[in-house]
Amino acid sequence: xxxxxxxxxxxxxxxxxxxxxxAPWLDRRPSRDVxxxxxxxxxxxxxxxxxxxxxxxxxVLANGSSRAEEAAAIAAxxxxxxxxxxxxxxxxxAAAGPASVIDxxxxxxxxxxxxxxxxxxxxxxxxxxxxxxxxxxGALNGAFQHVLVHVEAGASLTLxxxxxxxxxxxxxxxxxxxxxxxxxxxxARSAERECSLVAVRLQAGANYALAQTSRGxxxxxxxxxxxLAGSGAEATVVGAWRLHGHDxxxxxxxxxxxxxxxxxRQTYRGIAADSARAVLYGRIxxxxxxxxxxxxxxxxxxxxxxxxQVFAKPELEIxxxxxxxxxGATVGTLDDAAMHYMRSRGIGEEAARELLLAGFLREAIxxxxxxxxxxxxx
Amino acid sequence: MSNxxxxxxxxxxxxxxxxxxKGLGIAVQAGEVHAVMGPNGAGKSTLANVLxxxxxxxxxxxxxxxxxxxxxxxxxxxxxxxxxxLAFQYPVEIPGLSNMEFLKAAIDARAKHAGLDEPSAADFxxxxxxxxxxxxxxxxxxxxxxxxxxxxxxxxxxEILQMLLLQxxxxxxxxxxxxxxxxxxxxxxxxxxxxxxxxxxxxxxTHYQRLLNYVVPDRVHVLADGRIVRSGDHTLAxxxxxxxxxxxxx
Ligand SMILES: Nc1ncnc2c1ncn2[C@@H]1O[C@H](COP(=O)(O)OP(=O)(O)O)[C@@H](O)[C@H]1O
Ligand SMILES: [Mg+2]
Numbered sequence: 001x002x003x004x005x006x007x008x009x010x011x012x013x014x015x016x017x018x019x020x021x022x023a024p025w026l027d028r029r030p031s032r033d034v035x036x037x038x039x040x041x042x043x044x045x046x047x048x049x050x051x052x053x054x055x056x057x058x059x060v061l062a063n064g065s066s067r068a069e070e071a072a073a074i075a076a077x078x079x080x081x082x083x084x085x086x087x088x089x090x091x092x093x094a095a096a097g098p099a100s101v102i103d104x105x106x107x108x109x110x111x112x113x114x115x116x117x118x119x120x121x122x123x124x125x126x127x128x129x130x131x132x133x134x135x136x137x138g139a140l141n142g143a144f145q146h147v148l149v150h151v152e153a154g155a156s157l158t159l160x161x162x163x164x165x166x167x168x169x170x171x172x173x174x175x176x177x178x179x180x181x182x183x184x185x186x187x188a189r190s191a192e193r194e195c196s197l198v199a200v201r202l203q204a205g206a207n208y209a210l211a212q213t214s215r216g217x218x219x220x221x222x223x224x225x226x227x228l229a230g231s232g233a234e235a236t237v238v239g240a241w242r243l244h245g246h247d248x249x250x251x252x253x254x255x256x257x258x259x260x261x262x263x264x265r266q267t268y269r270g271i272a273a274d275s276a277r278a279v280l281y282g283r284i285x286x287x288x289x290x291x292x293x294x295x296x297x298x299x300x301x302x303x304x305x306x307x308x309q310v311f312a313k314p315e316l317e318i319x320x321x322x323x324x325x326x327x328g329a330t331v332g333t334l335d336d337a338a339m340h341y342m343r344s345r346g347i348g349e350e351a352a353r354e355l356l357l358a359g360f361l362r363e364a365i366x367x368x369x370x371x372x373x374x375x376x377x378x
Numbered sequence: 379m380s381n382x383x384x385x386x387x388x389x390x391x392x393x394x395x396x397x398x399x400k401g402l403g404i405a406v407q408a409g410e411v412h413a414v415m416g417p418n419g420a421g422k423s424t425l426a427n428v429l430x431x432x433x434x435x436x437x438x439x440x441x442x443x444x445x446x447x448x449x450x451x452x453x454x455x456x457x458x459x460x461x462x463x464l465a466f467q468y469p470v471e472i473p474g475l476s477n478m479e480f481l482k483a484a485i486d487a488r489a490k491h492a493g494l495d496e497p498s499a500a501d502f503x504x505x506x507x508x509x510x511x512x513x514x515x516x517x518x519x520x521x522x523x524x525x526x527x528x529x530x531x532x533x534x535x536x537e538i539l540q541m542l543l544l545q546x547x548x549x550x551x552x553x554x555x556x557x558x559x560x561x562x563x564x565x566x567x568x569x570x571x572x573x574x575x576x577x578x579x580x581x582x583x584t585h586y587q588r589l590l591n592y593v594v595p596d597r598v599h600v601l602a603d604g605r606i607v608r609s610g611d612h613t614l615a616x617x618x619x620x621x622x623x624x625x626x627x628x
Contacts, residue, residue, distance in 0.1 A: 335470075335472075337470045338470050338472045340432055340433065340454060340470075341466065341469070341470040341472070341524075342484075343454040343458070344430050344431070344432075344454045344455075344463075344464055345455075345480070345484035345540065345544065346455050346458035346484050346491070346544070347455060347483045347487050348455050348487065349453075351487070352455075355479065356472065356475065358475070359472060359473065359523070361474075362474045362475075363473060
């Protein structure tokens with residue numbers, strides 16, 4: 001077995017150990033197989049180029065799989081069914097619902113998550129239910145967490161992930177025909193090492209909107225995988241981040257258009273100060289036959305210091321001919337002319353800088369709470 | 379003249395080690411409107427920018443005294459808080475920051491400097507709307523990003539709006555008249571005339587005499603090759619309009 005000591009120890013532990021007894025209905029064999037066959041992500045693999053995943057393995061070994069003294073906190077409106085993985089009803093819902101949308105082979109950390117899982121919930125928006133009141137996910141009682149979301153045909157669901165701690169979190173969602181899933185993620189600044197996976201599959205005419213505001217962490221990695229599996233599906237991803245100190249944030253987003261007439265938009269605005277490091281990989285994959293696809297990605301980044309780093313890379317893979325696909329990526333610094341203009345109106349340098357940074361992020365994120373979280377409260 | 383609101387004396391300014399202003403002198407009293415005219419490249423914007431403290435303009439000798447304060451070591455925001463205002467020749471676009479927020483920040487900074495309470499949101503909005511109305515901009519322009527997508531004329535109106543709102547002691551207007559159609563020119567002129575008072579002063583920097591038909595200056599100065607080469611009353615502007623700048627050279 002190759003790899004770093006932490007990697008070897010973790011792999012051995014995962015393969016040797018039985019599960020905790022939590023959610024016994026969960027089939028962990030595919031996860032075990034993947035770890036056995038493929039192993040953990042290699043340190044030098046392209047997808048992990050910018051994030052030293054060894055440091056996450058160390059955190060897994062150090063934290064164990066439980067996180068003490070954090071009671072699960074999910075608030076939901078009556079029309080939405082929320083059940084803990086520990087309840088037999090969760091097994092029923094999981095069995096009755098669509099198959100898993102996670103590709104474990106490309107997401108081995110999700111396999112680690114499954115083997116160490118201590119906290120999970122199914123969130124179901126029943127067919128035709130249009131709920132405006134959000135489901136709020138606060139803390140979940142475990143380092144490894146899985147939230148399974150089923151938005152049934154014609155239903156609509158709003159889910160808010162409040163800032164909370166985890167070592168690995170999976171949000172797995174299926175949105176059936178003409179369903180709507182509105183997803184807010186708020187990530188507060190943290191000294192921890194946190195990885196997450198959002199995997200969403202959209203059926204015909206379904207709609208998914210993700211708005212993610214992030215502060216940095218000692219290590220923070222967000223994998224986001226969205227598949228437009230039915231015709232005319234729509235996905236909108238908006239991301240804003242603001243990093244300081246030694247923060248590390250790695251966003252890996254992939255939107256896959258499998259059927260015709262899909263629409264996707266990705267808009268990112270990020271600020272890195274001090275010696276922080278921000279990564280954004282935004283992929284758009286358009287399958288053969290996914291004609292009349294309209295996809296676009298825009299990422300703008302500001303470096304607020306010489307030592308800050310940003311890696312922003314759009315990646316297109318297009319196998320259909322009749323499509324519209326645009327992308328743009330910029331990395332810049334604060335506009336000196338704008339700074340001077342503001343100062344010439346009596347606004348001090350610090351205040352002027354704050355207003356400029358806030359304005360920059362607000363182009364992506366207009367939501368007040370999200371803006372507050374990234375430190376931009378008006 | 380020690381009681382001048384602005385006194386610029388033997389000012390030498392370099393940009394990228396290149397001398398641009400070469401011993402420029404001008405004195406403006408409270409209650410006066412002065413026009414500084416001159417051909418393109420004479421150094422008019424350099425004068426305006428160095429007064430406002432724009433980085434990149436090195437004062438190598440001479441002095442700029444504003445209301446008894448030597449401007450040389452003052453930051454741009456300090457100059458603004460002392461009551462100096464520059465209407466930019468090329469106002470800057472700031473997407474994402476609403477005009478309203480920008481103006482509120484400027485007003486709040488000024489209130490704080492004066493040791494006053496910040497105006498309430500309602501009071502501020504009322505004042506901002508009123509100023510916008512006076513320059514013929516709808517309230518919509520207050521919600522939009524600062525100068526974002528504004529036409530040339532709308533940007534100039536927005537500069538005058540800021541002047542009316544901030545009520546500086548000295549307004550330096552750098553080619554605020556250029557690129558305006560006749561309606562916009564009249565709106566801008568009306569704004570300047572409404573602003574004029576015995577306590578403040580205006581320095582109109584312009585290439586053309588046109589604006590001076592509406593805002594009659596007390597003094598007209600001709601700036602050429604970094605110096606004031608001639609000063610006179612408003613009739614000097616008319617002469618320049620007829621004869622151009624060539625006859626003043628040498
Ligand atoms: N940032 C700059 N860098 C280099 N040269 C400059 C800069 N700004 C102005 N200049 C030069 O200084 C001279 C005066 O320019 P300016 O003050 O803009 O003239 P005006 O406003 O009278 O047309 C010109 O020769 C111009 O090319
Ligand atoms: Mg000029």
